[in-house]
Amino acid sequence: MFDKFELLRPHNYPAEVSGTGCKVYEVAGEKLAVLNLMGHYAMPMVGNPFRCATETIAALREEGIKNIFIDMHAEATSEKRGLLMMFKSQVSAIVGTHTHVGTDDLQIDANTGYLSDIGLTGCRDNVIGMDAKTPIRRFMTGLPGRFEVPEKCRSILQMVIFDITDGRCENAFKIKRFDDGREFVTQAWMD
Numbered sequence: 001m002f003d004k005f006e007l008l009r010p011h012n013y014p015a016e017v018s019g020t021g022c023k024v025y026e027v028a029g030e031k032l033a034v035l036n037l038m039g040h041y042a043m044p045m046v047g048n049p050f051r052c053a054t055e056t057i058a059a060l061r062e063e064g065i066k067n068i069f070i071d072m073h074a075e076a077t078s079e080k081r082g083l084l085m086m087f088k089s090q091v092s093a094i095v096g097t098h099t100h101v102g103t104d105d106l107q108i109d110a111n112t113g114y115l116s117d118i119g120l121t122g123c124r125d126n127v128i129g130m131d132a133k134t135p136i137r138r139f140m141t142g143l144p145g146r147f148e149v150p151e152k153c154r155s156i157l158q159m160v161i162f163d164i165t166d167g168r169c170e171n172a173f174k175i176k177r178f179d180d181g182r183e184f185v186t187q188a189w190m191d
Contacts, residue, residue, distance in 0.1 A: 010038035010073060011056060012047035022056055023066060027107035032067040032164075033060045037083075039074025039098075049074075053083065065166030070094045077103070077116045088112040091143055092164045093172070100128040102158050106174045108190045113162045119176075123153030155179040 011021020021027035022035045033057055037049040053070065060068055068091040072080045080096035087094070091094070093113035096103070102119025122129040134145040156178055172188035 007035065008036050010036050010046060010049075012037055014047075018076055021052075022060070024060075027067075030067055031065050032069060033065050034069050034071065035060075036071045036073065039072060039076055039079040041074065041076040041079060043073075043098075049079070050082065050086065053087065057087060061090070067092050067164055068144050068167070069162075072096045073098045075099065083130050084109060084112065084114045088114075088156060092161045095160060102174070104186070106160065106172055106186055106188045108169050108188045110166035111170075113164075113172040114159075114176050115160055115172075115174065115186060116159055118174075119156075119158040121159070122142050122155060123150055124156040124178075125154040126150060147177065152179040167190055 007019030008023055008024060008086065009017060009019040009021055013021065021037065024031050024033045035053065037053060037056070038044070038046045039049055040046070049072070063083060069091070070083060070091055072083055072094060074080055074096060075098060079097065079141060080094070083094050089110035089112060091112055095115045096117040099117045100120040103116040106115045120129045126132045130147040131150045132148050133184060137143065140143055156176065158174070158176050160171045161175065162169050174186040176184045
């Protein structure tokens, strides 16, 4: 399926940054475009994600690509939700990333699957998956430090599965699995 490694980074990064922010894959005999964007609020300086998405989605649809998945890497849920309001019925699914805490708003709106944030996969008994000492020291002093992944931790796996047919999301499930064997499955609600 993946014949060579290519760095997928936000599409609204400056052109000089290595990699690409939009890649088209062949999955089960159909083309699937994955578009990665970065929001503005509390994030590094990048181009406008909404304008970038508008141009990129138009180009993909012009190429005849119906299955379009957007990963919106952003701090603010309002930016992620704004993408849904702009592009529902035009893209297959939008999933937010970055905040490390999974949201409980999995839905399908106008044939577009949506989740504000998938949440972290990794260590769940500390601060954003990192050893708690450095973030706590940073909160107390304002001084930066290197985040480290703990050697041992309690883990969590979070994922979402979209059933997409001809560019339309028909069903969606969020799966949350803990290292102690507990598993929670949430089915999307439809608007």
